[in-house]
Amino acid sequence: MAAKFKMKRKGVGELLRSDMVRADLVRRAERIKSAAVAISPVGEADDEDRTRYKDNWEVNSTRRGGRRRDRAVAYVRNPTYYARWVEYGTERVPAHHVLLRASIAGGR
Numbered sequence: 226m227a228a229k230f231k232m233k234r235k236g237v238g239e240l241l242r243s244d245m246v247r248a249d250l251v252r253r254a255e256r257i258k259s260a261a262v263a264i265s266p267v268g269e270a271d272d273e274d275r276t277r278y279k280d281n282w283e284v285n286s287t288r289r290g291g292r293r294r295d296r297a298v299a300y301v302r303n304p305t306y307y308a309r310w311v312e313y314g315t316e317r318v319p320a321h322h323v324l325l326r327a328s329i330a331g332g333r
Contacts, residue, residue, distance in 0.1 A: 242288045247297035254284045254299035258333035261323050281305050
């Protein structure tokens with residue numbers, strides 16, 4: 226005889242906000258951060274801020290994230306003002322796609 230399962234929305238919501246799910250998301254985010262740090266470009270040897278981009282990667286998490294604020298999320302970000310130009314490039318500098326490549330490599 227097959228087992229029966231009845232899903233309750235409240236239970237699913239509790240699971241999505243649980244510390245277990247949040248911990249796994251943070252673990253994955255930390256792996257992505259490590260990969261991003263490893264492949265981040267650095268400046269010239271005479272530049273005093275040559276590792277600023279590489280040193281500023283951070284992981285944040287919350288239990289109230291997502292579009293509806295109903296689930297745990299973890300974010301990997303780089304708050305340096307020029308991070309978007311490193312990621313997407315400009316007309317003079319090619320895109321490095323650091324976060325994209327790190328999420329592919331480290332998100333498993």
